[in-house]
Amino acid sequence: VAHFPIEKIRADFPILDQEVNGRPLVYFDNAASTQKPRQVIEAIDQYYSTINSNVHRGVHHLSQKATDAFEASREIVRAHLNAAHSYEVLFTKGTTDSINLVASSLSQGLIKAGDEILVSHLEHHSNIVPWQMLCERTGAQLKVIPMNEKGELVMEDYRQLLNERTRLVAVNHISNALGTINPIAEMTRLAHEAGAWILVDGAQAVPHMKVDVQSLDVDFYCFSGHKLFGPTGIGVLYGKEAILEEMPPYQGGGEMIAEVTFAKTTYAGLPHKFEAGTPHIEGGIVLGTAIDYVNEIGLDAIGAYEQELLQYGTQLLKERFPDLRIFGEAEEKTSVISFLLGSIHPYDTGVILDKLGVAVRTGHHCTQPIMQHFGIPGTIRASFAFYNTKAEIDRLADALEKAQAMLS
Ligand SMILES: Cc1ncc(COP(=O)(O)O)c(CN[C@@H](CS)C(=O)O)c1O
Numbered sequence: 001v002a003h004f005p006i007e008k009i010r011a012d013f014p015i016l017d018q019e020v021n022g023r024p025l026v027y028f029d030n031a032a033s034t035q036k037p038r039q040v041i042e043a044i045d046q047y048y049s050t051i052n053s054n055v056h057r058g059v060h061h062l063s064q065k066a067t068d069a070f071e072a073s074r075e076i077v078r079a080h081l082n083a084a085h086s087y088e089v090l091f092t093k094g095t096t097d098s099i100n101l102v103a104s105s106l107s108q109g110l111i112k113a114g115d116e117i118l119v120s121h122l123e124h125h126s127n128i129v130p131w132q133m134l135c136e137r138t139g140a141q142l143k144v145i146p147m148n149e150k151g152e153l154v155m156e157d158y159r160q161l162l163n164e165r166t167r168l169v170a171v172n173h174i175s176n177a178l179g180t181i182n183p184i185a186e187m188t189r190l191a192h193e194a195g196a197w198i199l200v201d202g203a204q205a206v207p208h209m210k211v212d213v214q215s216l217d218v219d220f221y222c223f224s225g226h227k228l229f230g231p232t233g234i235g236v237l238y239g240k241e242a243i244l245e246e247m248p249p250y251q252g253g254g255e256m257i258a259e260v261t262f263a264k265t266t267y268a269g270l271p272h273k274f275e276a277g278t279p280h281i282e283g284g285i286v287l288g289t290a291i292d293y294v295n296e297i298g299l300d301a302i303g304a305y306e307q308e309l310l311q312y313g314t315q316l317l318k319e320r321f322p323d324l325r326i327f328g329e330a331e332e333k334t335s336v337i338s339f340l341l342g343s344i345h346p347y348d349t350g351v352i353l354d355k356l357g358v359a360v361r362t363g364h365h366c367t368q369p370i371m372q373h374f375g376i377p378g379t380i381r382a383s384f385a386f387y388n389t390k391a392e393i394d395r396l397a398d399a400l401e402k403a404q405a406m407l408s
Pocket residue numbers: 031032033094095096097124126127172174175176177201203204224361365366
């Protein structure tokens with residue numbers, strides 16, 4: 001990508017300009033959580049310095065300002081996902097909370113004994129365990145779409161698994177452990193043909209690509225703010241209006257009611273039916289700032305630049321380390337390289353890389369079924385963002401060489 005303004009972008013991220021163990025930090029753990037541009041950091045300060053107040057209830061100036069900013073951010077999220085209505089955008093605590101909201105609500109009568117929930121072998125624990133809990137509560141059955149040795153879902157098996165009992169397909173857009181990009185539009189079409197809804201876990205997709213929920217025609221789509229250069233503790237669940245209207249509330253409390261009597265309570269309309277209590281006001285507002293920041297650079301340019309990093313890093317590591325094993329070599333993948341160095345335990349490598357200033361993640365990445373499939377304890381995962389550079393990938397390779405020399 002000829003003119004990607006990498007130096008200007010890096011100057012926006014104060015945290016990147018530091019040394020760790022006497023060496024410049026190389027932050028390659030973006031799939032776990034991304035760093036924040038000063039525009040986001042300043043927006044947090046600005047909120048608490050100028051308009052902090054509770055939302056939706058106050059009659060005073062600050063409450064109105066905070067409410068307007070919070071709802072304006074909901075509109076930024078709606079436009080970013082190209083949802084039809086802003087009330088189809090629910091603020092949650094994050095991806096895990098979003099998935100639990102859907103599972104908890106559907107388990108109150110919309111999913112019954114004998115129904116089937118279809119997840120994939122690539123799923124993060126937060127898109128497996130809530131569905132297991134729903135199945136335990138309702139008597140529904142969990143089924144799993146297998147993956148192949150490259151870490152791609154086997155679409156023929158997916159077609160075979162779909163049947164008239166399938167009520168919901170729950171899959172990630174992109175695998176956090178392997179980087180696989182799943183064919184969501186096709187999976188959605190097949191799910192709908194079988195009469196099933198589809199929930200897409202977009203945690204690893206939104207930092208790397210444009211997502212259009214109407215074009216994909218998904219029924220639910222969720223992500224976390226902290227993986228999109230925004231605050232922790234805020235996330236989004238998009239749901240089609242007709243389905244959200246059918247679903248009972250997730251939590252009871254203030255905000256989500258129309259009228260409370262001891263005899264009976266009636267609920268608020270969308271989105272507030274699913275937003276009980278005081279929301280993460282600053283997080284919701286600043287998530288909008290993070291989305292504006294990303295869109296100013298442009299997700300197409302970000303995606304192209306990260307693909308360059310992925311190609312460069314994959315080639316370099318394969319050339320420098322003949323006994324390197326890369327897990328996840330899908331035709332369509334995002335900027336994640338999960339690997340092992342010979343028989344060296346990933347944890348030991350990660351500790352040495354940290355001593356050399358390089359931050360990666362090691363372990364199962366909350367995807368133990370994937371590690372079981374490959375028969376490994378975990379991987380070393382380098383996950384790139386648009387503020388990383390090829391020079392940092394060179395640093396990773398040099399550090400790996402030192403780790404290999406020490407641990408072999
Ligand atoms: C695909 C996917 N789905 C759900 C989650 C959970 O996101 P929360 O913001 O924690 O709710 C994650 C978070 N994956 C981190 C922590 S395990 C990683 O290191 O890969 C994810 O990658």
